[in-house]
Amino acid sequence: MNGTHSIQTTTGGFIPELTIDGEDIIKAGFVAGVVFKIEPCLDGLVITLVSNEAEIERLLLEVNAHTDIGMDWIRDNGELYLAGTGRRSAA
Numbered sequence: 001m002n003g004t005h006s007i008q009t010t011t012g013g014f015i016p017e018l019t020i021d022g023e024d025i026i027k028a029g030f031v032a033g034v035v036f037k038i039e040p041c042l043d044g045l046v047i048t049l050v051s052n053e054a055e056i057e058r059l060l061l062e063v064n065a066h067t068d069i070g071m072d073w074i075r076d077n078g079e080l081y082l083a084g085t086g087r088r089s090a091a
Contacts, residue, residue, distance in 0.1 A: 017083040030074050035059070038070040038082070047080070 028049075030036070035050040037059055050056050050071070063069050074080055 015083055017081075019079050019081050021077070021079040025080060026078065030078075030080055032074050032076050032078050034074045035071060036073065036080070038072065040068055045082075 030049065035056055037046075037048045037050055039046050039048075050059055059071055063071055072082075
């Protein structure tokens with residue numbers, strides 16, 4: 001199910017949600033269990049596959065050091081799922 005939605009949070013607000021699946025992302029290597037890196041780029045996001053254990057370990061350190069970088073994995077059903085406000089919290 002490809003598409004975007006707004007989901008309601010427990011505090012009553014709404015956050016954007018994006019789900020991508022299907023043949024095209026499978027051809028690009030995004031299959032169940034694969035880890036990917038998420039980082040901002042201009043007015044969008046860059047999503048990069050992480051291919052091996054050493055890269056995953058390096059990414060874990062990078063995520064801890066930089067709050068604007070995240071990581072996740074492809075769901076067991078093959079979906080790439082993202083949700084969030086895109087706003088940074090005050091430190």
